[in-house]
Amino acid sequence: MSSTPGSWRAVVTASSVLSFALLGDALIYAVLPVYAASFGISLAMVGILLSANRFVRVFAYGAVAALTYKVGSRRMCIVAAILAVISTALYGIGQGFWILLIGRILWGVTYAILLLVTLDYAVEFRKQAGTRVGVSVAIQRTGPIIALLGGAWLTGLIGPTTVFLVLAGISVLAIPLAMTLPARRDGERQQTPPKRLGRPYPVDLVFFLLGFGVDGVFAISIALIFAQDSSAAVAVMSGGAILAMRHLAGAVAAPVFGWAADRFGARRVFITSAVLTIIGFAFIATGFTVIGAIAMLVFRGALASLGPAIIVDGLTEDDSAIGPLARMQAWRDLGAAVGPLTTGFALAFVSAQLLHGAVAVLLVVGLLYWMRAPKTTP
Numbered sequence: 001m002s003s004t005p006g007s008w009r010a011v012v013t014a015s016s017v018l019s020f021a022l023l024g025d026a027l028i029y030a031v032l033p034v035y036a037a038s039f040g041i042s043l044a045m046v047g048i049l050l051s052a053n054r055f056v057r058v059f060a061y062g063a064v065a066a067l068t069y070k071v072g073s074r075r076m077c078i079v080a081a082i083l084a085v086i087s088t089a090l091y092g093i094g095q096g097f098w099i100l101l102i103g104r105i106l107w108g109v110t111y112a113i114l115l116l117v118t119l120d121y122a123v124e125f126r127k128q129a130g131t132r133v134g135v136s137v138a139i140q141r142t143g144p145i146i147a148l149l150g151g152a153w154l155t156g157l158i159g160p161t162t163v164f165l166v167l168a169g170i171s172v173l174a175i176p177l178a179m180t181l182p183a184r185r186d187g188e189r190q191q192t193p194p195k196r197l198g199r200p201y202p203v204d205l206v207f208f209l210l211g212f213g214v215d216g217v218f219a220i221s222i223a224l225i226f227a228q229d230s231s232a233a234v235a236v237m238s239g240g241a242i243l244a245m246r247h248l249a250g251a252v253a254a255p256v257f258g259w260a261a262d263r264f265g266a267r268r269v270f271i272t273s274a275v276l277t278i279i280g281f282a283f284i285a286t287g288f289t290v291i292g293a294i295a296m297l298v299f300r301g302a303l304a305s306l307g308p309a310i311i312v313d314g315l316t317e318d319d320s321a322i323g324p325l326a327r328m329q330a331w332r333d334l335g336a337a338v339g340p341l342t343t344g345f346a347l348a349f350v351s352a353q354l355l356h357g358a359v360a361v362l363l364v365v366g367l368l369y370w371m372r373a374p375k376t377t378p
Contacts, residue, residue, distance in 0.1 A: 047344020134258025216339010
């Protein structure tokens with residue numbers, strides 16, 4: 001089965017909706033740890049808030065997968081685009097823990113919907129799954145890159161709360177864009193319905209550790225590492241630039257490595273990327289922060305398209321991909337939820353560098369466990 005121009009339009013459109021929706025979530029990781037007092041919260045509360053949406057997603061993926069199968073990707077995408085605007089606006093008007101928590105919970109539901117919708121469109125043609133997911137990731141990363149570079153600069157001009165109201169206004173563009181998605185997928189599914197989320201496969205545990213390390217330890221502590229030797233404003237700019245590199249690396253690496261997975265095999269390319277990601281963590285642990293961050297982020301970006309490619313490799317054309325993809329994302333987000341929560345408290349006792357070293361060791365163990373598992377499992 002070959003990919004048609006119409007199917008590619010759906011991939012591009014859904015990915016663009018997610019790109020707009022990601023603006024507020026991308027910037028809050030750089031702003032909240034440094035400007036916690038401006039939002040009326042403590043550093044420990046920062047860890048809770050930045051992990052809350054992940055916990056919501058862990059439990060939301062199963063319901064979202066079933067609902068998407070029932071009502072269709074287009075309707076779900078429109079609802080999620082509206083929720084994205086609301087959650088980003090709450091960051092701008094929120095003072096105190098509870099208002100911000102509501103915003104993070106809404107974002108958790110929003111992202112669960114948008115991620116599965118974009119993956120659903122992208123893996124429709126299984127033989128091109130790696131390439132299509134890679135292109136989708138590249139489009140998605142555009143919004144966060146702009147938010148982290150421009151938003152970090154804008155924060156210094158208009159303040160750490162007002163900037164999110166500006167981003168909410170821009171995110172409104174996602175709503176009419178979602179309405180242009182093809183409606184033909186709604187209610188026209190012939191595949192087997194997705195199963196309920198179950199126990200993790202070995203590859204799910206690898207993604208749990210990646211979520212814990214990249215979206216937890218690294219995302220929370222990188223600005224604080226720079227703040228050790230600079231002002232808060234400079235730390236936000238530096239941390240924002242590095243976090244923007246995460247999205248830029250994903251935008252570049254995901255399509256390239258997705259194509260390589262389709263050409264040379266997802267498993268082989270996945271192992272190579274995982275090993276180089278581990279090396280990046282090790283570099284940060286030993287003081288080579290910038291070099292380690294770049295190496296880790298480039299190859300972690302590659303894994304964004306390789307994970308779904310491995311999952312769909314084990315499916316038939318009659319199997320719905322939503323369920324297995326939801327399972328993998330649930331375990332990845334569980335790691336990303338535990339990561340900020342653990343990091344927020346652990347930084348009171350150990351250095352950020354030591355935490356990165358611990359992640360490197362855990363990833364080595366997890367990768368070896370997956371490589372020794374039967375190849376019939378994802």
